Amino acid sequence: MLLRDKISHALKAAVKDGDSTRLCTLRLISAAINDLEIAKRGCEEGVPSPITDDEVRGILGKMVRQRQESTRAYEEAGRLELAEQERAEAEIIEDFLPRQLSDDEKAAAIKAAIADSGAGSLRDIGKVMGLLKERHAGRMDFSTVSPEVRDHLAR
Template sequence: MDLKTKVSSQLKQAMKDKDTRRLSTLRLINAAIKDLEIAKRNCEEGDDAALGNDEVLGILTKMVKQRRESERAYEEGGRLELAEQEREEAEIIAEFLPKPLSDAEKEQAIKDAIADSGAGSLRDMGKVMSLLKQRHAGRLDFATVGPEVRERLAS
């Protein structure tokens, strides 16, 4: 089952269960998917505007990141009820993302990407990051992986 179908079925279930928080979050996901489909349709005349799993994964990853940033901002501002709401939304969205790589798997993925790309210096960091994004989209936090790759290539 593709992610778009999974979101739709979960949306229907949330309606049946009358789970308002989950329902509103799933509607936000659905709206983001539809927005990207419309944008894609407008850019690519006559092409099929259906999104693939990779594109939906990108949307979901971005949404989780936004929620985590908002949560931190609300906590710093003393708005704990809003921070909790953002945390709940991020958890619901994260249910649709693949399981993140463990630390050992992340280390191995970085080693493999460096070896496969033939990277030898910091100039090759883009190649390594590109390879990691192709292989592990949605499973790695690239904000934390970037400095690790930089450190390895610098030494």
């Protein structure tokens, strides 16, 4: 089943259950997917461009990062009720993403990528990051992985 279909089924279930937080979040996800679909059509009217699961995961990942940033901003401003709402939305969105690697798994993946790519210095960070993205796309946040790779290569 496509990820988009899973979201659609979850939306229908949220309507039946009367879960307003989940319903609102799933509607936001659907709107973001529809926006991407419209943007992909571009100038070619009538030519359907199916959205892939990878593109949907990209949208979901972006939405989670936005909510994490909002949570931090609300906490710094002392708006804890809004921070909690953002956290709840992020959890709902994360239900549709693959499980993230733990810190130990991430460290092992970095070490394996360094060994497999033959990287020996900071110049080889691109090789290592490319290998990690190929092997673990969607399962780790590459903005936080990059400094860790740098640390390993600097040793």
